Amino acid sequence: MxxxxxxxxxxxxxxxxxxxxxxxxxxxxxxxxxxxQPVSEVRVSLGNRENELKFIPNNFEFVVGKRYKLVLDNPSLQKHYFTSKDFADASWTQKVEAGKVEIKGNIHELELKPGAVAEWFFVPVKPGSYLLRCPIAGHTEAGMTGIIKVVVDG
Ligand SMILES: [Cu+2]
Structure with a gap:
């Protein structure tokens, strides 16, 4: 044993x-x-207080090899996902911090309940253009989508 x-x-x-x-x-x-490496902070809201189905902002550009802290918050009254599996696969995740919990290792998507905040620390590894969406029924269709671009510096 x-x-x-x-x-x-x-x-x-x-x-x-x-x-x-x-x-x-x-x-x-x-x-x-x-x-x-110093960490660059980027913020994204999943929905808003008016309960509009969108990411704010919905366009991101990250540089390969730089370290980022993506602060996600959900100010709306319903839960949302931050799903970009290809982007997650093209990145090295250091950790996700949410409340008093710290999760190490790779992730594929984050679910945020109303009022939740999470911090995702990662380093993009592979350049590309990745689709972001919230896969809850009706949300992608209503426009809860975005683009994450990963570019090589210089
Ligand atoms: Cu949603």
Whole structure:
């Protein structure tokens, strides 16, 4: 039993090491240096007090290799998602902070209940143009969408 856990533990550590070296390789920057980078804060609201179905703003541009803190808040009276799976896959997530909880590791989407705030710390890895949307029934159709661009600096 203990042996099994040990083996899994080793696999997880090895996996994390490989992932970090992969990210470091793509960025040509050691991850340790990434964490020392100053963090740029960007804000986004999921809906508003008038309960309009939109992201504010709905257009983002991030630079590969820079570290960001995306502060998400939901000032509306209904829950919303911040879903951009391809963007999440094209980024290295350091952590998500919400209330007194800090979650490490990769994520695919965030759900914010009315009044919620969350902070997503990430480093974009792959340039591209990614679709953002709220997949709750009717919300994407009503225009709760956006574009996240990831560009290479210079
Ligand atoms: Cu929504």
């Amino acid at each position: 203990i042996k099994k856990w040990l083996r899994w533990g080793l696999l997880v550590v090895l996996g994390m090491f490989l992932w970090l070296s992969y990210v470091g390789g793509v960025l040509a920057v050691p991850v340790g240096d990434l964490l020392k």
